[in-house]
Amino acid sequence: MKNIIIGTAGHIDHGKTTLIKALTGYNTDRWAEEQRRGITIDLGFTHFNLPNGDRAGIVDVPGHEKFIPHMVAGVVGMDLVLVVVAADEGIMPQTREHLDILKLLGIDKCILVLNKCDLVDEEWLEMAEEEIREELSDTFLKNVSIVKVSAASGEGLSNLVEEIQRMTEEEVEEKDTAAIPRLPIDRVFTIPGFGTVVTGTLVSGVINKESKLELYPLEKGGKIRNIQVYGTDEEECCAGQRVAINLSNVKKQEVRRGCVLAPVNSMKNTNLLDVKLEMLKSSPRILTNRARLHLFTGTSEVLCRAVLLEHEELKPGESGYVQLRLEEKIALRRGDKFVVRFYSPMETIGGGIILEPNPGIKKRFRKDVIEELQQKEKGSIADVLELHIRSRKDALFTVAELAKRTAFTMEETEKNVQELERGGQVQSFPLKKDIYVWHRIYVDKALEELQKVLAAYEKEYPYRHGMKKAEIQTTYFKKIKPNVFALVLKMWEDKGVLKCVGEYVSTLEFEAVRDGKFDKVSRQLLDIFGKAGYEFVKYSELVLEGVSGEVKDDILNILCEDGSVVKVCDDCYSLPDYMDSAKKRIAEMLSANPVISISQVRDAFKTSRKCAKQILEYTDSMKITRKTSAESEWTIRTEIFIDDIKII
Numbered sequence: 001m002k003n004i005i006i007g008t009a010g011h012i013d014h015g016k017t018t019l020i021k022a023l024t025g026y027n028t029d030r031w032a033e034e035q036r037r038g039i040t041i042d043l044g045f046t047h048f049n050l051p052n053g054d055r056a057g058i059v060d061v062p063g064h065e066k067f068i069p070h071m072v073a074g075v076v077g078m079d080l081v082l083v084v085v086a087a088d089e090g091i092m093p094q095t096r097e098h099l100d101i102l103k104l105l106g107i108d109k110c111i112l113v114l115n116k117c118d119l120v121d122e123e124w125l126e127m128a129e130e131e132i133r134e135e136l137s138d139t140f141l142k143n144v145s146i147v148k149v150s151a152a153s154g155e156g157l158s159n160l161v162e163e164i165q166r167m168t169e170e171e172v173e174e175k176d177t178a179a180i181p182r183l184p185i186d187r188v189f190t191i192p193g194f195g196t197v198v199t200g201t202l203v204s205g206v207i208n209k210e211s212k213l214e215l216y217p218l219e220k221g222g223k224i225r226n227i228q229v230y231g232t233d234e235e236e237c238c239a240g241q242r243v244a245i246n247l248s249n250v251k252k253q254e255v256r257r258g259c260v261l262a263p264v265n266s267m268k269n270t271n272l273l274d275v276k277l278e279m280l281k282s283s284p285r286i287l288t289n290r291a292r293l294h295l296f297t298g299t300s301e302v303l304c305r306a307v308l309l310e311h312e313e314l315k316p317g318e319s320g321y322v323q324l325r326l327e328e329k330i331a332l333r334r335g336d337k338f339v340v341r342f343y344s345p346m347e348t349i350g351g352g353i354i355l356e357p358n359p360g361i362k363k364r365f366r367k368d369v370i371e372e373l374q375q376k377e378k379g380s381i382a383d384v385l386e387l388h389i390r391s392r393k394d395a396l397f398t399v400a401e402l403a404k405r406t407a408f409t410m411e412e413t414e415k416n417v418q419e420l421e422r423g424g425q426v427q428s429f430p431l432k433k434d435i436y437v438w439h440r441i442y443v444d445k446a447l448e449e450l451q452k453v454l455a456a457y458e459k460e461y462p463y464r465h466g467m468k469k470a471e472i473q474t475t476y477f478k479k480i481k482p483n484v485f486a487l488v489l490k491m492w493e494d495k496g497v498l499k500c501v502g503e504y505v506s507t508l509e510f511e512a513v514r515d516g517k518f519d520k521v522s523r524q525l526l527d528i529f530g531k532a533g534y535e536f537v538k539y540s541e542l543v544l545e546g547v548s549g550e551v552k553d554d555i556l557n558i559l560c561e562d563g564s565v566v567k568v569c570d571d572c573y574s575l576p577d578y579m580d581s582a583k584k585r586i587a588e589m590l591s592a593n594p595v596i597s598i599s600q601v602r603d604a605f606k607t608s609r610k611c612a613k614q615i616l617e618y619t620d621s622m623k624i625t626r627k628t629s630a631e632s633e634w635t636i637r638t639e640i641f642i643d644d645i646k647i648i
């Protein structure tokens with residue numbers, strides 16, 4: 001079964017509502033004022049069962065010039081439009097304006113219903129049909145079927161139903177149920193005891209009661225209590241249906257026509273839009289830079305200014321790239337269609353397509369801006385994603401952020417990011433929860449800069465293995481999270497463009513320098529520690545002639561790393577032989593007596609009380625001893641092994 005929406009269009013009083021009533025038995029003019037004045041003011045909704053069993057939603061729109069904003073809101077989601085023209089009047093101004101709007105919004109499946117045939121004779125009817133054909137001959141409706149009816153008498157209606165069925169079966173394409181669900185809201189009301197209900201045409205995707213949705217641009221979660229399709233409770237609804245959704249945590253006053261119900265984080269609010277704007281040939285106005293306009297898209301209407309990015313002005317029939325600066329935020333997707341009307345007087349002047357739903361502010365007459373928009377206009381999803389990733393420069397996007405910003409689905413985004421990675425344009429870094437993506441240009445640039453930084457660093461600190469990873473990240477890659485940066489470094493290491501030694505990173509060829517100075521300083525240090533024995537010296541107080549503190553530290557570090565020197569505790573170093581036998585001695589003392597005191601250690605090592613304490617701090621850090629609660633007493637830590645002998 002095809003889910004489709006049939007809409008009406010046409011000049012005031014040409015019989016749209018009467019036709020819908022004749023087809024469905026339902027009067028969509030619900031308001032007292034509508035019935036009193038005999039005109040449609042707001043959108044009317046009902047449904048219609050086709051002979052083949054398919055059920056179509058119906059949206060009836062007003063024809064009055066003043067209510068064009070309502071008409072535009074009603075057009076969203078229409079699959080087939082009954083363009084109603086009264087035979088006695090023929091094509092009139094709002095017939096034309098409605099057709100322009102349908103064309104701009106990309107709706108081209110229409111049937112021209114020549115109504116009120118009962119009011120004219122055969123000859124007139126023929127003439128009316130001829131005139132209509134002629135006027136439509138250079139429009140998207142040049143081959144439209146014309147069905148002659150009288151909504152009042154019912155004449156010709158069976159032909160119309162036949163044509164509707166043929167069109168829905170053969171020409172109308174079903175909406176995409178695999179895409180992100182989006183419900184542009186056209187009505188909000190409350191039902192006592194149930195709360196807020198929103199209605200609209202589901203333009204894509206599927207919604208069920210468990211769907212995690214958000215109301216845009218309110219940034220408010222919408223918890224679903226109930227779903228109705230054409231008056232019946234349903235577990236889920238799908239694209240192409242008119243639906244009513246009962247939301248449990250939203251007040252009626254908060255929601256309005258124009259809000260959109262869509263998955264959490266699937267779009268991002270914006271007050272800027274990059275668009276391709278096409279001026280109607282029939283536009284009564286020339287569009288000048290910064291002109292104030294009414295923007296209609298989905299069911300929403302917002303005021304905006306049009307910044308013409310590549311033209312001084314846009315004349316009727318011309319088109320160009322424009323940045324719309326909105327006075328209120330909305331949330332859209334690339335490829336959405338829109339209509340603009342002049343601010344005052346309100347006249348439809350053009351419309352077009354959203355190229356970028358979340359741009360930055362753009363300057364006029366810039367070659368790079370025009371090129372970017374050309375690419376966005378013609379480009380694939382992958383091209384658009386690449387532009388976004390590139391625009392982040394030295395920071396990374398997550399795939400989830402990209403999907404939100406571009407309003408592509410997560411699947412589309414992931415698939416296309418993979419394609420970009422295979423093509424070498426981007427590089428991705430998968431973490432547990434998210435995949436981070438970086439543009440190749442900036443990955444390479446970052447590497448080049450890091451290599452320069454490292455080379456300079458290696459000159460300055462020749463005795464170090466390189467720069468510490470954490471220091472690199474906090475100094476040069478603040479915009480990249482440490483865990484992501486670790487993956488970046490790993491990638492460079494795997495590619496063989498950098499070298500990582502433990503916590504240090506260096507250029508590939510670099511080795512910590514072991515020159516004459518290194519030998520001399522290390523000999524001096526080893527000599528000092530050797531002579532000191534257990535009478536440890538304060539390292540910070542050691543002064544070696546002609547050697548800076550930094551060089552002394554770096555060489556000590558390297559001696560510690562290669563095991564020639566052991567760190568006893570803070571500011572205290574010794575030789576491994578001393579400390580190995582210290583460990584053994586302490587273990588022996590503990591096996592004779594499970595609790596030992598500082599004084600016993602001092603005597604056993606023939607050293608000072610202070611150094612005895614340092615030895616015990618060292619055996620603590622080796623997990624051999626631990627301090628007891630008593631002052632100056634140490635005991636066995638746990639089971640310990642020294643040279644594979646278990647000591648308890």
Ligand SMILES: Nc1nc2c(ncn2[C@@H]2O[C@H](COP(=O)(O)OP(=O)(O)OP(=O)(O)O)[C@@H](O)[C@H]2O)c(=O)[nH]1
Pocket residue numbers: 010011012013014015016017018019038039040041061062063064084115116117118119149150151152153
């Ligand atoms: N004689 C005749 N009158 C018709 C026919 N269709 C509609 N009418 C009359 O035309 C008037 C306007 O009809 P509506 O159906 O309200 O017209 P509409 O196009 O919905 O008007 P708006 O929604 O206000 O744009 C009503 O008085 C209808 O009774 C028809 O086929 N024959």
Ligand SMILES: [Mg+2]
Pocket residue numbers: 016017018039040060061062063
């Ligand atoms: Mg009407």
